Amino acid sequence: MYFQITLFNVVTLFLMAATLLVAAKRLSSAVDSNWPMAYYGVLLAYWRAYAYTLDNYWVMGGLLCGLLLRFEFLGGAVEKLIRALELLVFVYITWSCIKLILRW
Secondary structure, eight states: OOOOOOHHHHHHHHHHHHHHHHHHHHHHSOTTOSHHHHHHHHHHHHHHHSTTSSOHHHHHHHHHHHHHHHTTOOOTHHHHHHHHHHHHHHHHHHHHHHHHHHTO
16 A cells, blocks of 8 residues: 556556546636546556456546537536536546455
8 A cells, every 4th residue: 555656557657647637627717628638648648558447437528528518519517417427437446446446
């Protein structure tokens, strides 16, 4: 249960920081921003590079929520539901990164 400086841990820390940054931006800025799409590109690269670290359904569900919010297919209460689901994905990714770094 201690932190070792390895490439995997540094990349995982970067992903966790990017997740927290995008979650904060999602709450404060407009939904049609391109930064979350760049984040999902980084997330997919991490997901493919380090197989079996993140669950496929959570990653693809977050990507789907991000795409639905970016291209504004829905509005009103449904948009708030999709934002909440995306925030739930951000919480999952952050928690998974903490577990991976601390080797839980």
